[in-house]
Amino acid sequence: MKNNGNAQFVSPAQMEKQKEYTQLVKAVLTAKYTEPPKAFVHTYGCQGNVADSERMIGQLLEMGYVLTGTPEDAQLVLFNTCAVREHAEDRVFGNVGALKPIKEIHRDMIIALCGCMMQQQQVADRIKRSYPYVNLVFGTFAIHRLPELMYRTLVGKKRVFDTDASQSPVAEGLPVYRESDFKAWLPIMYGCNNFCSYCVVPYVRGRERSRRSEDILNEAREIIASGVKEITLLGQNVNSYGKNSGDGVDFAELLKKINALDGDFKIRFMTSHPKDCNERLLDTMAECEKCARHLHLPFQSGNNRVLREMNRGYTREHYLELIAYAKKVMPDISLTSDVIVGFPGETYEEFLDTVSLIKEVEFTSLFTFIFSPRTGTRAASMDDPVPAKEKSKWFSELIKAQEEVAAKRCASSVGKVFRVLVENETDKHDGTLTGRTDGNVTIDFPGDTSIIGSYADVKVTNARNWTLSGEINK
Ligand code: SAM
Ligand code: SF4
Numbered sequence: 001m002k003n004n005g006n007a008q009f010v011s012p013a014q015m016e017k018q019k020e021y022t023q024l025v026k027a028v029l030t031a032k033y034t035e036p037p038k039a040f041v042h043t044y045g046c047q048g049n050v051a052d053s054e055r056m057i058g059q060l061l062e063m064g065y066v067l068t069g070t071p072e073d074a075q076l077v078l079f080n081t082c083a084v085r086e087h088a089e090d091r092v093f094g095n096v097g098a099l100k101p102i103k104e105i106h107r108d109m110i111i112a113l114c115g116c117m118m119q120q121q122q123v124a125d126r127i128k129r130s131y132p133y134v135n136l137v138f139g140t141f142a143i144h145r146l147p148e149l150m151y152r153t154l155v156g157k158k159r160v161f162d163t164d165a166s167q168s169p170v171a172e173g174l175p176v177y178r179e180s181d182f183k184a185w186l187p188i189m190y191g192c193n194n195f196c197s198y199c200v201v202p203y204v205r206g207r208e209r210s211r212r213s214e215d216i217l218n219e220a221r222e223i224i225a226s227g228v229k230e231i232t233l234l235g236q237n238v239n240s241y242g243k244n245s246g247d248g249v250d251f252a253e254l255l256k257k258i259n260a261l262d263g264d265f266k267i268r269f270m271t272s273h274p275k276d277c278n279e280r281l282l283d284t285m286a287e288c289e290k291c292a293r294h295l296h297l298p299f300q301s302g303n304n305r306v307l308r309e310m311n312r313g314y315t316r317e318h319y320l321e322l323i324a325y326a327k328k329v330m331p332d333i334s335l336t337s338d339v340i341v342g343f344p345g346e347t348y349e350e351f352l353d354t355v356s357l358i359k360e361v362e363f364t365s366l367f368t369f370i371f372s373p374r375t376g377t378r379a380a381s382m383d384d385p386v387p388a389k390e391k392s393k394w395f396s397e398l399i400k401a402q403e404e405v406a407a408k409r410c411a412s413s414v415g416k417v418f419r420v421l422v423e424n425e426t427d428k429h430d431g432t433l434t435g436r437t438d439g440n441v442t443i444d445f446p447g448d449t450s451i452i453g454s455y456a457d458v459k460v461t462n463a464r465n466w467t468l469s470g471e472i473n474k
Contacts, residue, residue: 008209010144010171018059021147025063028154037075038068044092045082047234047270048205049115051185052143053080056114058175059146072102076110081117083200085372089117096131103133110153112136114143119204122375124163132159139163140205144171168206172215182230182421182453184223188216188254189235194273196300197311197378198343198371201236210241213249217257224263229455230292230421231258233269239276252284259288264455266421266438270296271338275313279325286329293330294364294440297322298338302357303350306343309382316357323361334364334439341398342371342391344382351394355401364409364439365466366402370395403465410441410463417473418443420458422451443468 029037039060043053056078057067071077077099082088096113103109111134117123119139127134136153138145142162153160168191178184189210192202216233223231233254235241241251249257258267267290272281274297285291297319301307304315326333339354358366370391373380420435420443433447435456444467445458462469 008167008169010169015144015171015173018144018147021151022059022062025147025150025154028151029064032154033075036064036066038073039065039076039078040068040071040074041078041080042095043080044088045080045084045116047185047232048187048190048236049080049082050179051187051234052115052140054176054178054185055174056080056143056146057177060150061177062175063147063150071099072106074109075106076112078112078114081113081115083116083120083123083204083374085369086374087372089123092117096127096134100133110135110150112138112150112153114138114140116140116200116204119163119165120200120375121163124161128159128161134159136160137163139165141165141168144169144174165206168209170209170211172211178223178228180228181226182228183423184228184231185234186216186219186223186231187211187234188238188251189241192236193240194237194275194313195311197309197382198340198374198380200374200377203376205236208237208240208244210235210244212247213242213254213257214247216254217261220258220261224261224265227453228265229453230266230268233258233267235269236271237273237276238269239272239278239281252281255281255284255288255291259290266290266292268292268294268440272297273313274299274319274322277322282322282326282329285326292438292440293332294334294336294438295326296336296338297326298367299357300338300340301343301346301350302353302355303346306346306350306353309345310340310343310379316353320357320360332439334437334441335361336365336367336440337361337363338367338369339398340369340371341395342384342386344371344373344379344384346386348394351398355398358398358401358405362405362409363402364441365406368395368398368402407463407465410465410468413441413460413468414463415460417457417459418470419455420445422447422454422456424452425449437468441468442466443470445470445472447472 041057043049068074081092118137124137127137138149191206191208193208195202239251242249299319302316418437422433422435424434426432431446432444434444457473458470459473460468460470
């Protein structure tokens with residue numbers, strides 16, 4: 001692998017080798033099946049995982065697989081897993097268990113598990129021990145080697161386990177299968193250096209490494225040329241983009257460069273970290289007319305002692321200063337965030353600081369989580385005296401506070417006109433479409449399905465707690 005700063009780029013020779021494996025797999029599949037074999041791919045967790053799956057599906061299609069929506073008729077089942085909370089892991093184990101009777105009927109079905117969960121030794125060991133019908137297990141660093149892993153699984157007699165973490169590569173040039181024609185995920189960096197004391201991500205995704213800005217821009221150009229109307233830049237901490245890439249472009253400059261590309265499209269990004277968010281970045285957002293007026297800035301806790309114990313690297317005051325500046329330079333900014341309730345040792349009074357911060361900032365919406373201990377993290381070994389039942393009560397109190405804030409914000413939108421990216425018809429199929437405003441609020445309105453994938457000006461006529469209704473503004 002060629003090293004560029006701290007980022008390791010997979011060499012062209014290695015990528016070429018994977019293309020050869022792709023052809024070998026294709027030959028094996030052609031000899032084995034009379035019709036193209038089917039792959040069922042299920043993704044758990046964050047958009048980073050979704051983007052990884054799009055690259056794995058791209059590779060599978062080149063190997064000769066076609067996609068199916070059900071595991072029962074699949075020759076390959078691939079689960080891309082999430083390790084951020086215990087609940088997510090339990091779901092994966094449950095769903096892998098549910099594959100056993102299907103595999104008993106379809107004996108030559110390949111079951112493959114990958115992603116963050118598999119990058120944890122104790123999980124890979126448990127799969128090896130207790131799930132003998134799983135054929136292939138690989139971690140987050142092996143995505144670009146999927147053709148080779150599939151070949152070994154198809155022709156070898158043994159189960160294949162590859163969770164090597166000695167190299168954390170950036171692979172360019174992988175084929176991408178994008179689920180949507182008008183929205184695209186665009187990873188700009190991988191990994192995380194922050195080691196928040198509760199979080200497993202740095203352990204399963206490795207250190208931060210940024211893609212070269214030119215590679216990102218080329219992918220953005222392709223995406224825009226294909227008709228995409230919304231690009232979401234992805235990274236665990238996009239604000240530190242470029243710190244390790246060595247080509248001198250930081251996140252604010254990258255935003256400007258993408259903003260300067262021709263085309264009618266919006267730019268979103270996630271996730272921003274308050275520690276690395278600054279006035280320069282917020283000024284850049286304000287200057288870039290293609291940047292959506294939406295900032296997802298997780299604060300996790302409103303209490304300084306808890307923030308210190310979380311190793312977040314900022315204070316409540318600093319967070320509020322950033323928010324005040326964002327509102328000053330973008331008065332119409334929509335703010336969203338992530339919050340953890342019941343961090344080990346958090347008291348009720350400290351939790352109330354989180355509630356007061358929510359009321360002060362007036363977020364559009366929140367992702368709210370109850371603390372979940374993750375093996376190997378510092379927080380998992382901290383004293384955690386508050387019972388689960390009590391944490392649930394705090395959690396409900398927090399949801400209620402946010403509901404009031406969001407309902408007030410939504411009500412203030414009535415009568416306004418928003419430019420909306422039309423995304424879907426609702427499940428009722430009654431001529432109601434849904435889309436999202438620039439601020440990332442869902443809005444439904446009557447309209448013809450022919451406008452899905454384009455922008456429409458929609459006037460808000462009604463507001464609920466989290467969502468809006470409206471009509472196309474003629
Ligand atoms: N990198 C992003 C950041 O720092 O804001 C977040 C990435 S993490 C995958 C998404 C969210 O999951 C976090 O913001 C946090 O609120 C939540 N989370 C992470 N670890 C958790 C844990 N052990 N228990 C509960 N929630 C957790
Ligand atoms: Fe996890 Fe913190 Fe990194 Fe986000 S910044 S991925 S919460 S360690």
